[in-house]
Amino acid sequence: MRLALLIVVAAALIASGVSPYDRSVWLAEVMPVLIALPVLVLTARRFPLTPLSCWLIALFALILILGGTYTYARVPLGLQLQEMFGLARNPYDRIGHVFQGITPAVLGRELLLRTSPLRPGKWLFFVVTLACLGISAAYELVEWAAAVFWGEGSVEFLGTQGDPWDAQWDMFLALLGAVAAQLLLGPWHDLQLQRMGRSDA
Numbered sequence: 001m002r003l004a005l006l007i008v009v010a011a012a013l014i015a016s017g018v019s020p021y022d023r024s025v026w027l028a029e030v031m032p033v034l035i036a037l038p039v040l041v042l043t044a045r046r047f048p049l050t051p052l053s054c055w056l057i058a059l060f061a062l063i064l065i066l067g068g069t070y071t072y073a074r075v076p077l078g079l080q081l082q083e084m085f086g087l088a089r090n091p092y093d094r095i096g097h098v099f100q101g102i103t104p105a106v107l108g109r110e111l112l113l114r115t116s117p118l119r120p121g122k123w124l125f126f127v128v129t130l131a132c133l134g135i136s137a138a139y140e141l142v143e144w145a146a147a148v149f150w151g152e153g154s155v156e157f158l159g160t161q162g163d164p165w166d167a168q169w170d171m172f173l174a175l176l177g178a179v180a181a182q183l184l185l186g187p188w189h190d191l192q193l194q195r196m197g198r199s200d201a
Contacts, residue, residue, distance in 0.1 A: 030086075033061045052106060106182075125182055128178065
């Protein structure tokens with residue numbers, strides 16, 4: 001399963017790099033995937049992740065790759081949703097930021113449960129939520145730095161689509177994603193971690 005997900009993500013990454021809308025924006029958007037894939041491959045044998053974490057990482061990678069291919073304001077799926085629901089902007093960027101909370105929440109939860117004294121409960125929930133907010137805020141700082149460095153050329157990368165509150169919305173949606181992931185996926189995740197622990201033993 002892990003190998004199949006890796007092949008799908010790698011194939012999508014290669015295909016997206018053939019003729020993206022804007023090469024520099026594509027590189028900036030898929031950079032997390034370019035960093036994460038080698039790390040995951042190198043640590044897969046020593047520290048295999050649960051199936052849930054693998055699926056969420058792959059899905060988030062595909063979201064980033066698609067956004068990088070078209071730029072977030074032009075992703076066809078988002079344009080269809082915009083037309084379907086009569087939205088003022090392409091919502092694909094919003095979907096990406098929800099998963100910017102969901103995926104790090106489950107992955108962070110897994111790392112903490114397997115490598116720290118923390119156990120499922122309010123402290124784990126609190127620490128994971130704050131970590132996800134920190135990741136989201138750090139990404140907004142990256143976008144701010146891009147705006148300073150690129151000037152007008154950063155419009156496609158930022159994907160604000162004229163919304164002056166875009167950064168705040170992005171962090172809020174990541175927060176919602178992190179909270180929802182822990183509440184809805186936490187029990188399933190715990191079950192997978194227990195099975196993994198039994199198989200390791």
